[in-house]
Amino acid sequence: MILLSKTSRNRCFIRLLNHISITTCLRSTLIDITHRNPVKSYPPLVYHNDYSCPWPEDHRFPMNKFVTLKDTLRNSGIFTGEFHTPINPLDCDDILRYVYAAHNIDYIQRFIKNQFTDLEKRKIGLDFNSYLVRRTFSEVGGTILAVDLSLEKRMALSLAGGTHHAYRNYGSGFTIINDLAVAAYYAMAKKNCQRILIFDCDVHQGDGTASIFANEPKVFTVSIHCELNFPFTKQKSTLDVGLPSGTSDIEYMKAMKNTFQYAIESYHPDLILYDAGVDISCHDVLGKLSCYLVIM
């Protein structure tokens, strides 16, 4: 998750592209970034130890990716600063209220009390162990802190987030609370942001986000995704770019640059929430695209 404030958005775009492989680091991308030259200064990075909770080793969702990303940034010498640690919204009513702005109260309370039905759990697809509630909320807290830091420092990154398949009253596709939606409500209400762009580059459409903000004129949702991939029933974002299976780096970057430029010129956002999904990688088993994540 990368967040940009208004003053930085244009000149930071090239830097933004250079950060994609860092924030989306998984599997092959890890190899790429360890061969990069260390950068002289980094935007603030947000991380919490709760991002990766104890997890079944054979589970389809790679829960250890967050701690792996943090360790790789550290061990490679790419990032030598201090990570910013977010407050868990469960410990702060002033943040928790924005979770309830994005979601149905009953839905969130049933999650906290582990009262989801088997059907709801199956649709989400995660392992509902005793750590999951705090882990999920910590991720939301990370995105909220990244909003604060980006408005202060122009740009900030959280090493988790982008849980865009969560709707107001149900979760799906490994996501329960939509951190993008919570952060946007927080930015509007607490930080007086008037025009928020959610620029979603995960290979799967940001259907939950599109649904939540379908009638919210202050939030513009853009999703660049693989058209023939989950979710198979798409929602209507403000702007959807459905790419064909097998799209390569050159085609992808062209689509991304054109779409980003169009979004900036059309919406004039004062805050950008950028969801940099690593699953556009050709090595992602669920991705269906052919991107090697080589930055051009």
Ligand SMILES: [Zn+2]
């Ligand atoms: Zn995805």
